[in-house]
Amino acid sequence: MSNQTPSLTAQFTDQPFHVMTKPIGPICNLDCTYCYYLHKEELYPKGNKWKMADDCLASYIRQYIDAQPPGTAEVTFAWQGGEPTLLGVEFFEHCVEIQQQYARPGMKITNTLQTNGILLDDDWCRFFLKNGFLIGLSIDGPADLHDAYRIDHQGQGSHAKVIAAIRKLKKFGVEFNALVVVNRLNGDHGARIYRYLRDVGCQYLQFIPIVERSGVGRHAEGQAVTADQFTAFDAAASAVSSRSVLPEQFGSFLCDVFDEWIQRDVGRMFVQIFDQALSAWVGVEPSLCVFRRTCGRALAMEHNGDVYSCDHYVEPDYRLGNLNFVPLEDLVNSGRQQAFGDAKLNTLPQYCLDCEVRNACNGECPKNRFLQTPDGQDGLNFLCAGYRKFFNHVDPAMQQMAALVKSRRPAALIMEQRSATTATTADAATPRSDATPRRNDPCPCGSGKKYKSCCLRQR
Numbered sequence: 001m002s003n004q005t006p007s008l009t010a011q012f013t014d015q016p017f018h019v020m021t022k023p024i025g026p027i028c029n030l031d032c033t034y035c036y037y038l039h040k041e042e043l044y045p046k047g048n049k050w051k052m053a054d055d056c057l058a059s060y061i062r063q064y065i066d067a068q069p070p071g072t073a074e075v076t077f078a079w080q081g082g083e084p085t086l087l088g089v090e091f092f093e094h095c096v097e098i099q100q101q102y103a104r105p106g107m108k109i110t111n112t113l114q115t116n117g118i119l120l121d122d123d124w125c126r127f128f129l130k131n132g133f134l135i136g137l138s139i140d141g142p143a144d145l146h147d148a149y150r151i152d153h154q155g156q157g158s159h160a161k162v163i164a165a166i167r168k169l170k171k172f173g174v175e176f177n178a179l180v181v182v183n184r185l186n187g188d189h190g191a192r193i194y195r196y197l198r199d200v201g202c203q204y205l206q207f208i209p210i211v212e213r214s215g216v217g218r219h220a221e222g223q224a225v226t227a228d229q230f231t232a233f234d235a236a237a238s239a240v241s242s243r244s245v246l247p248e249q250f251g252s253f254l255c256d257v258f259d260e261w262i263q264r265d266v267g268r269m270f271v272q273i274f275d276q277a278l279s280a281w282v283g284v285e286p287s288l289c290v291f292r293r294t295c296g297r298a299l300a301m302e303h304n305g306d307v308y309s310c311d312h313y314v315e316p317d318y319r320l321g322n323l324n325f326v327p328l329e330d331l332v333n334s335g336r337q338q339a340f341g342d343a344k345l346n347t348l349p350q351y352c353l354d355c356e357v358r359n360a361c362n363g364e365c366p367k368n369r370f371l372q373t374p375d376g377q378d379g380l381n382f383l384c385a386g387y388r389k390f391f392n393h394v395d396p397a398m399q400q401m402a403a404l405v406k407s408r409r410p411a412a413l414i415m416e417q418r419s420a421t422t423a424t425t426a427d428a429a430t431p432r433s434d435a436t437p438r439r440n441d442p443c444p445c446g447s448g449k450k451y452k453s454c455c456l457r458q459r
């Protein structure tokens with residue numbers, strides 16, 4: 001893959017944006033050990049009401065629609081938490097009503113909702129189906145891997161309830177993505193997790209690496225890295241908690257999943273990072289913020305209307321303002337937010353600029369950039385070794401699929417091409433059992449004589 005810089009992207013303010021909205025703040029009915037969001041309770045005073053107030057909700061929906069560029073055909077609202085289903089179906093019925101009230105003529109409104117699945121029942125599924133909600137469901141693999149960290153407030157695993165939620169979603173025909181947090185424990189089981197999720201009926205998968213910096217408290221994320229916190233490239237493991245996936249481990253995890261997928265599932269199973277990679281190989285900048293050159297168009301909003309630069313930077317230093325006092329559009333397009341997004345590119349070390357897979361990786365998310373490069377420059381991503389391994393591993397197949405896509409053929413044809421190549425190679429390596437030896441060939445009986453002087457004569 002070439003690491004040449006693609007043509008400049010659209011102006012910051014012309015790029016679409018979206019806001020991950022936390023209508024119940026960080027409040028959750030689970031207590032997952034690795035959750036980066038639970039401690040956000042500390043940002044708001046004790047006794048705070050976590051449910052988003054009606055006027056704030058209506059103002060947000062109106063402003064979010066109004067802030068979209070003219071001609072926008074579709075607007076997507078993203079609901080997250082905490083656990084948004086704690087608000088009950090009625091809350092989201094109300095959201096849909098307000099959306100319809102403010103939608104421009106002909107505009108399609110869609111919703112995504114991220115859930116742990118614990119509360120999903122028939123009523124929820126009926127509502128999701130009726131209103132076209134796309135659901136993100138968290139599951140970390142089979143029970144032994146999932147229940148290690150995804151526990152409730154009594155310390156009990158949640159796996160059985162998540163599987164029940166998958167059955168319900170499938171029964172009602174609700175679209176959903178499975179979100180897998182890749183950690184130190186499940187990080188050695190890529191192929192097993194992939195097969196398991198495929199077998200229980202998940203068709204869309206996202207793998208999210210967990211990286212918690214050690215020494216900055218539980219659930220640490222989104223805090224600026226000071227000069228003395230950068231860690232040498234070869235001391236990477238000591239920089240993170242024991243739950244965090246290790247760079248090589250993450251790379252191997254993705255490679256193992258890819259090797260399973262490419263055999264039989266292209267076009268049938270959809271893995272977000274594979275789609276993103278294919279986009280880069282086709283020559284189109286990936287759409288996911290972490291793999292783009294710049295970011296800053298994926299913001300977060302808390303229950304009271306506070307808007308932050310990013311879901312991973314819900315910290316006082318990254319609070320842009322409150323949409324009840326400053327128009328959302330002004331916050332989203334502010335110079336401060338643009339600087340936040342540009343920093344992703346401007347702080348990229350030379351080591352990344354020279355990297356052969358830079359166009360697919362782009363240094364990943366700045367929150368994970370707390371290593372020094374081998375030559376001592378700050379700002380290398382903790383997961384670098386894993387991404388480099390993965391993107392190089394998939395390079396031949398990506399080239400093949402990119403060629404198919406560019407010639408307007410389905411990428412899934414790669415499976416036929418690969419099996420034909422395997423068969424041809426096997427043909428070349430294995431003598432055909434029905435091949436008749438020619439007169440001067442070595443005799444197939446193994447005598448060492450020519451065929452004509454051995455078995456052919458006897459015939």
Ligand code: SF4
Pocket residue numbers: 289290291295296297298309310311312344364365366367
């Ligand atoms: S900081 Fe990371 S997660 Fe946030 S918008 Fe930028 S790349 Fe995306």
Ligand code: SF4
Pocket residue numbers: 351352353355356357358361362363364380381383384385387388
């Ligand atoms: S983080 Fe590593 S793999 Fe990614 S662009 Fe930088 S050097 Fe390349």
